[in-house]
Amino acid sequence: MQANIQATYVQPAWTYSPGIWRQDPPVPHRDHVQSLTFVLIHGSWADASFWTPVAAELTRVGHTVYVPEYPGHGNDPNTNVSHSTMTKSIADFIIQHNLHDVILVGHSFGGSLVQTVSQLVPDRLKRLVFLNAFVIQDGGMLADEFPPAVVEQFQQLIKSSGNNTLMLPFPLFRETFTNLASLSDAQRIYNGVKPEPARPFFEKLHLKKFYALPIPKSYVHLLEDTAIPLGDPRYGWHPHMSSRLGLYRLIQLHGDHMSTTMLNGELVARKLYEAARD
């Protein structure tokens, strides 16, 4: 034992001659950046412009970025779209553009689309990245991921919409989607919001295949996101939904649900790259 200890005792040099250690520590080096192909899937109450600053930054540093806008969003006036229609449109987009080795990124509602799209075109995908995004259980639906009182509130708003859409009142949006932003930024973001087609919130998703796919996964967690009320461990982005991924890579940053990504593209692009690289 003592011999072993003597042999493995690490250098009195650390004690008496610190100088020589200055040459030794591994120098953190800037790794060669991988050139990746990103497909970015926005969430509810958003359109492709949600990703503009992130896409610009990812492109600037050498990646290839696609931002499909799926049915029921942007200029599409159809408010009765289903989750499977959205899913198919994104899968078609990936096939039509002949994309391979895709980093498929979903934000918020987009997470559920990452799950369903992965079932249609698994061979095109290199990694799935969830940015404070839903990870739905097999047979579950989005509405399962909110406390009943919130779902009830949503249902009243949907009923009063007259066209099966859900629009968030500004005070709720300001405090829980853009809590870190200034009022004028929050208002500007809110002004771009259209009522969200409600149907996909209540559609059961079949995700058995997703949960069997061997595609690597990452979860990027924005730490100040309160879009799903905190305090009940049966709800929430992380670790509640993230842990459903099984083995995944965790990346965290300070940010809220919506404004950080829209206002600080450089930061979020950097974290998405850390999530996406091999």
Place this chain on the structure above:
Amino acid sequence: MQANIQATYVQPAWTYSPGIWRQDPPVPHRDHVQSLTFVLIHGSWADASFWTPVAAELTRVGHTVYVPEYPGHGNDPNTNVSHSTMTKSIADFIIQHNLHDVILVGHSFGGSLVQTVSQLVPDRLKRLVFLNAFVIQDGGMLADEFPPAVVEQFQQLIKSSGNNTLMLPFPLFRETFTNLASLSDAQRIYNGVKPEPARPFFEKLHLKKFYALPIPKSYVHLLEDTAIPLGDPRYGWHPHMSSRLGLYRLIQLHGDHMSTTMLNGELVARKLYEAARD
């Protein structure tokens, strides 16, 4: 469907001509700072000087700041004050100084005073801000918010005080109120501490009105605060007590229970402003 996809496909430009995107991302801009009126309510084992660095910084950037010191603290030798006496003194202060549109900020014990003061002068208040502060349930008391073993320890300390006060031993204070500070800073802060009147810890608070008030609320969470023991989800600042606020704005920063606010006024003032602005 395909037409829709084609129509909403966002620019091959992102892929092939990153240059043009450099002009497009929304530039985060420095919003015009709102000039706000803050009333800052310190917590237990503190007096108005707790806020000096924060108040100085808030004032420097253009806000108006009031720091009332309530009965049983500072130079007031009365150790038998009640929660309602403290509450009334702060409400009177707001009325006497003819304050309106007040951002009422409470730290720690001060959170329970924010709750009760808001019931007396709701029309004077623009927003309630809790900085790792108690949010007591209707009919509850401060002692409810500590595990029974801690309450028992407190009761022994109170008993041994001889005058119904509670003084924290330095080792406890150093590790759980000033964990991020140097020893000399922790000692300097501790040297300013007076035994805390214990009566309000065990007084039931009637807060039905507070929970019905439509005044906007924010919770500012210091991430390294261990003043309430961690690890039991039935206790703690955030998300346990914060979630009682219902809809609230979350702001987070790295910091401990007491020293960060007293030593890094600039940081805490910035976060309080982010919590307080419209």
Place this chain on the structure above:
Amino acid sequence: MQANIQATYVQPAWTYSPGIWRQDPPVPHRDHVQSLTFVLIHGSWADASFWTPVAAELTRVGHTVYVPEYPGHGNDPNTNVSHSTMTKSIADFIIQHNLHDVILVGHSFGGSLVQTVSQLVPDRLKRLVFLNAFVIQDGGMLADEFPPAVVEQFQQLIKSSGNNTLMLPFPLFRETFTNLASLSDAQRIYNGVKPEPARPFFEKLHLKKFYALPIPKSYVHLLEDTAIPLGDPRYGWHPHMSSRLGLYRLIQLHGDHMSTTMLNGELVARKLYEAARD
């Protein structure tokens, strides 16, 4: 009451003459750095070189650092070592080098050794520091701290080793021990990993004395560590295991289980000092 309020009303000066306050706030000062003696205990799948950058930095700023490599690690080919053999070797090391007032730091598995070593040489120790390290219950074992599904996976890997060791597959290691690192850094770290002697994972530890020792304790929490799966409150570094320490000082930083310490010695050394100082 009113008189009291008048007396304690803190300065209209804050409102009207901010200038004078610029001189008043306590200036955060660089405290004189204490010169401390660190003994750094690495964890599983590591050897003394794990601490090289941290030890270099601690030494550079004036501390004395010892990094014992314990049996079953580094150049010791013995894979059948017990927890008590490891414990005794470290205690012997401390005695042989005549160390006193030691800051005993354990990372990961090293936390359990900090616990057992403290029982053998309590009078030599000034403070115990846990860096995302195990804090085992009296009568418990390391295997208790992983969900049963993970333990089962470990047992299969041990069985297939043929020599009672446990080696982590690279994909698991990359995502949960080095999630913040580049692939090349993760590979470089993994290339230095040797299969870990499995016996100590399943040995019951008698820790009654540890839980009665009055030695101050700190827990340094790396926020992006997923080496123990997250999402189940019955498992995890902090606050699950940290809270077993009773009174302890919490320090937090962003980092993963292994790469941050090995690649960013300056940051981790600074946090260890904040954890270690009086």
